[in-house]
Amino acid sequence: xxxxxxxxxxxxxxxxxxxxxxxxxxxxxxxxxxxxxxxxxxxxxxxxxxxxxxxxxxxxxxxxxxxxxxxxxxxxxxxxxxxxxxxxxxxxxxxxxxxxxxxxxxxxxxxxxxxxxxxxxxxxxxxxxxxxxxxxxxxxxxxxxxxxxxxxxxxxxxxxxxxxxxxxxxxxxxxxxxxxxxxxxxxxxxxxxxxxxxxxxxxxxxxxxxxxxxxxxxxxxxxxxxxxxxxxxxxxxxxxxxxxxxxxxxxxxxxxxxxxxxxxxxxxxxxxxxxxxxxxxxxxxxxxxxxxxxxxxxxxxxxxxxxxxxxxxx
Amino acid sequence: xxxxxxxxxxxxxxxxxxxxxxxxxxxxxxxxxxxxxxxxxxxxxxxxxxxxxxxxxxxxxxxxxxxxxxxxxxxxxxxxxxxxxxxxxxxxxxxxxxxxxxxxxxxxxxxxxxxxxxxxxxxxxxxxxxxxxxxxxxxxxxxxxxxxxxxxxxxxxxxxxxxxxxxxxxxxxxxxxxxxxxxxxxxxxxxxxxxxxxxxxxxxxxxxxxxxxxxxxxxxxxxxxxxxxxxxxxxxxxxxxxxxxxxxxxxxxxxxxxxxxxxxxxxxxxxxxxxxxxxxxxxxxxxxxxxxxxxxxxxxxxxxxxxxxxxxxxxxxxxxxxxxxxxxxxxxxxxxxxxxxxxxxxxxxxxxxxxxxxxxxxxxxxxxxxxxxxxxxxxxxxxxxxxxxxxxxxxxxxxxxxxxxxxxxxxxxxxxxxxxxxxxxxxxxxxxxxxxx
Numbered sequence: 001x002x003x004x005x006x007x008x009x010x011x012x013x014x015x016x017x018x019x020x021x022x023x024x025x026x027x028x029x030x031x032x033x034x035x036x037x038x039x040x041x042x043x044x045x046x047x048x049x050x051x052x053x054x055x056x057x058x059x060x061x062x063x064x065x066x067x068x069x070x071x072x073x074x075x076x077x078x079x080x081x082x083x084x085x086x087x088x089x090x091x092x093x094x095x096x097x098x099x100x101x102x103x104x105x106x107x108x109x110x111x112x113x114x115x116x117x118x119x120x121x122x123x124x125x126x127x128x129x130x131x132x133x134x135x136x137x138x139x140x141x142x143x144x145x146x147x148x149x150x151x152x153x154x155x156x157x158x159x160x161x162x163x164x165x166x167x168x169x170x171x172x173x174x175x176x177x178x179x180x181x182x183x184x185x186x187x188x189x190x191x192x193x194x195x196x197x198x199x200x201x202x203x204x205x206x207x208x209x210x211x212x213x214x215x216x217x218x219x220x221x222x223x224x225x226x227x228x229x230x231x232x233x234x235x236x237x238x239x240x241x242x243x244x245x246x247x248x249x250x251x252x253x254x255x256x257x258x259x260x261x262x263x264x265x266x267x268x269x270x271x272x273x274x275x276x277x278x279x280x281x282x283x284x285x286x287x288x289x290x291x292x293x294x295x296x297x298x299x300x301x302x303x304x305x306x307x308x309x310x311x312x313x314x
Numbered sequence: 315x316x317x318x319x320x321x322x323x324x325x326x327x328x329x330x331x332x333x334x335x336x337x338x339x340x341x342x343x344x345x346x347x348x349x350x351x352x353x354x355x356x357x358x359x360x361x362x363x364x365x366x367x368x369x370x371x372x373x374x375x376x377x378x379x380x381x382x383x384x385x386x387x388x389x390x391x392x393x394x395x396x397x398x399x400x401x402x403x404x405x406x407x408x409x410x411x412x413x414x415x416x417x418x419x420x421x422x423x424x425x426x427x428x429x430x431x432x433x434x435x436x437x438x439x440x441x442x443x444x445x446x447x448x449x450x451x452x453x454x455x456x457x458x459x460x461x462x463x464x465x466x467x468x469x470x471x472x473x474x475x476x477x478x479x480x481x482x483x484x485x486x487x488x489x490x491x492x493x494x495x496x497x498x499x500x501x502x503x504x505x506x507x508x509x510x511x512x513x514x515x516x517x518x519x520x521x522x523x524x525x526x527x528x529x530x531x532x533x534x535x536x537x538x539x540x541x542x543x544x545x546x547x548x549x550x551x552x553x554x555x556x557x558x559x560x561x562x563x564x565x566x567x568x569x570x571x572x573x574x575x576x577x578x579x580x581x582x583x584x585x586x587x588x589x590x591x592x593x594x595x596x597x598x599x600x601x602x603x604x605x606x607x608x609x610x611x612x613x614x615x616x617x618x619x620x621x622x623x624x625x626x627x628x629x630x631x632x633x634x635x636x637x638x639x640x641x642x643x644x645x646x647x648x649x650x651x652x653x654x655x656x657x658x659x660x661x662x663x664x665x666x667x668x669x670x671x672x673x674x675x676x677x678x679x680x681x682x683x684x685x686x687x688x689x690x691x692x693x694x695x696x697x698x699x700x701x702x703x704x705x706x707x708x709x710x711x712x713x714x715x716x717x718x719x720x721x722x723x724x725x726x727x728x729x730x731x732x733x734x735x736x737x738x739x740x741x742x743x744x745x746x747x748x749x750x751x
Contacts, residue, residue, distance in 0.1 A: 016513075096629070116630035116633065117514045117584070122630065138515070174514055200511035201506055201507060201508070201510070
C-alpha cells in the first residue's frame with residue numbers, strides 16, 4: 001500500500017482540478033490540526049516565521065482576504081496586503097509588471113484574487129514564489145472548495161457518497177467549478193440546478209447531474225449549497241427579475257422539507273437575503289454558513305503550511 | 315533576366331500538371347514549361363524539390379498604415395515570401411481604414427517601394443468600418459482594391475450587407491464576410507463549449523458565426539453577388555455554404571491553418587497566442603472543416619495573419635487582442651495536417667493555397683502557364699524542422715512555436731526575382747592543391 005502523502009506535488013495551488021484525492025485529503029487532515037490553534041488563548045504557531053506572504057487582491061473581497069490574512073498571521077508569517085485601488089494598477093501597470101516588481105522584494109508566497117481566469121497561472125509560470133489562487137474570474141476558487149469540503153466532512157463525517165446540490169448561477173461561479181472538481185474527485189454525488197440561462201454548456205461532462213427545478217435538486221440532498229446571484233444580472237437576459245428568481249429558485253424553509261433528515265445548508269457568501277436564500281434558512285438550524293467562515297482560516301493555514309512551511313522545514 | 319528551374323517535380327493545379335519538367339523564366343514571366351529546355355546562365359537545381367505557383371493569401375493583416383509597431387507592409391510581405399506567398403490580400407482594418415482611394419493608393423505605393431511580394435488591397439464595406447453607410451466602393455475598385463470587407467467586425471446591419479452585395483456585384487468583386495453576431499458573442503473570448511465551461515471563460519457560440527452565414531447566403535442568393543466567407547470555423551457554416559452552393563448561390567470560403575490544426579482544448583494553457591476570432595473550436599467543428607476541405611466545399615486556405623506586439627499579448631487572456639500570425643507556418647501546418655494525414659493530396663493543397671485563391675478573386679498568378687507572371691515557390695515537403703521564435707514578421711504571436719513540422723519553403727520567386735532563398739549558399743570550388751613531383 002502507498003504511504004500517506006505528506007506534501008503537495010506543485011509549488012502552487014492554482015485550482016482543485018490538478019489535485020489528486022490524496023492531496024485533497026492531506027490538506028483537509030492538516031487543516032484539522034490547525035483548527036485547534038484558533039481555539040487557543042495564544043492563537044499562533046511559528047510555522048512560517050520569517051516568510052513573506054503578499055496578498056495581491058485585484059478584485060473586491062472581504063471573507064477571503066481577511067481569512068487569508070488571519071491564517072498567515074496565525075502561522076507567524078510577515079503579511080503584506082496589496083489591493084488594486086490606490087496602487088500603480090490604477091496608473092495602467094500590467095499584472096505581470098506588478099507581480100515582477102513584488103517578486104523583486106522576495107516574497108515566499110503570493111495569494112492572488114483576480115477577475116480574469118488564468119491570472120494566477122500567469123504568475124505561477126513566471127515567478128519562483130508559490131502562487132495561491134484566491135479566486136480567478138469564473139475559473140477556480142480552490143480554498144473555498146476545500147473549506148466547504150472540510151465543513152461537510154466535519155458535519156457528515158465523510159465526502160464519499162454524500163449528495164450535494166449546488167443551486168444558482170452555475171455559469172459565472174468559480175466556487176461551483178472548484179467544488180465540482182473536489183466533490184467528484186472525492187466520490188460525492190453532485191447535482192447542479194438553476195435556470196438554463198445560468199447553466200454553462202456541457203457542464204454534465206464534469207460528472208454532475210443537471211436539473212432545472214429547485215424541488216428536484218433538494219430531493220434527497222444531504223448538502224445544499226446556495227450560490228450568490230449577481231444582482232446586476234437581472235433584466236440582462238439571465239433572468240427577468242429578482243422576484244421571479246426568488247419564487248423559482250429561492251431557498252425557503254418550506255421547500256427544504258424535501259431534503260434528507262439533517263440536511264446542511266451552505267453559502268460561500270456574500271448572501272443576498274431574500275433573493276437566493278430566505279433569512280429563515282440562512283439563520284436557521286440547517287445553516288453552517290458561519291462554520292464555513294471559521295473553517296476557512298484552518299484550511300488556508302493548511303494550504304500555506306503545506307506550500308511554504310512544510311518544505312521550508314526540510 | 316533568364317532563369318531555368320530544372321530537375322524539380324512541378325505541380326500546377328491550374329493545368330492539372332504534376333510531372334518532372336523544366337520552367338524557363340524570362341523578363342519576369344514564365345516563357346516555357348517543358349522537358350529538356352535550353353540551358354541558361356542562371357540555373358536553379360530543384361532536385362528533390364516541388365515547384366509550384368506562388369501561394370496567394372486571401373486574408374492578411376499588414377497593419378500599415380497606423381499600427382506599424384505590429385507589422386508593416388515591408389515586414390509583412392517578407393513574412394509572406396518566407397511562407398512561399400507571392401501575393402497577399404491586405405485587409406482594410408488599418409488606421410485609418412482602407413475606406414477611401416487615398417489609403418488604397420498609399421498601400422499600393424508602399425508595397426511597390428518596400429514590399430517583397432504583390433499586395434492586393436481589400437477595401438472597406440462601410441465608411442470607417444462603422445457598419446452604417448457604404449464606402450465609395452467603385453472608387454476603391456478603381457484604385458486597385460480586389461474585394462471589400464469590414465473584416466475584424468461583422469456587417470451587422472442586414473440592409474447594409476444587401477446593398478454592399480448589390481453594389482459590389484456591379485463592380486465584379488467579392489464581398490468578404492467576417493461572420494459574427496455580436497449579441498451572441500456577447501464579449502466571449504473562446505469557443506463556447508466544454509472547455510469554456512471548465513475554464514470559466516465567456517464563450518463565443520458556434521451559432522454566432524452560423525446564423526450570420528445563413529443570413530448572408532440568403533442575401534447572396536437574393537442579390538446574385540459573390541459572397542466570400544472568411545475564416546470559416548464551424549460545422550454549421552460549412553453545411554450552410556455547401557447547401558447554398560449546390561443550389562447555385564455564388565459563395566466561396568476559406569479556412570485558416572490554425573482552425574485546421576488546433577482545437578479549443580489547447581486554451582487550457584491560457585496562452586494568449588491561442589486567442590483569435592473566430593476562436594479555436596471543438597473537435598466536431600474541426601472535423602467538419604476537414605470534411606469541407608476534402609469534399610471541395612472549402613475553396614482556399616487563408617492565414618488571417620494577424621500580428622500583435624508582444625506587450626499587447628503579454629496580458630491576461632481576457633484582455634489580449636484576438637489574432638495570430640500565420641504566413642510563415644501555413645504551408646508546413648497544412649502539409650502536416652492535411653497531406654501527411656491523408657485528408658487531401660499535395661496537388662490539392664497547392665490548389666487551395668495558390669490556384670484557387672487566384673481563381674475565386676480573379677487575381678493574376680496561381681498558375682505556371684507560359685505568359686503568366688513568374689511567381690514561383692520551391693518546396694521541400696519532406697524536411698522536418700522546428701518552428702522557432704524567429705519570424706520575419708515583426709510579431710511572434712504564433713500558436714505553433716516549438717512544433718516539429720514537415721515541409722519547408724525553400725525559395726520564393728516573385729515576378730522572376732528571387733525574394734526568399736533558403737538554399738545553401740553556393741561556395742566556389744577550392745582550387746585543387748598541386749601535386750608534388
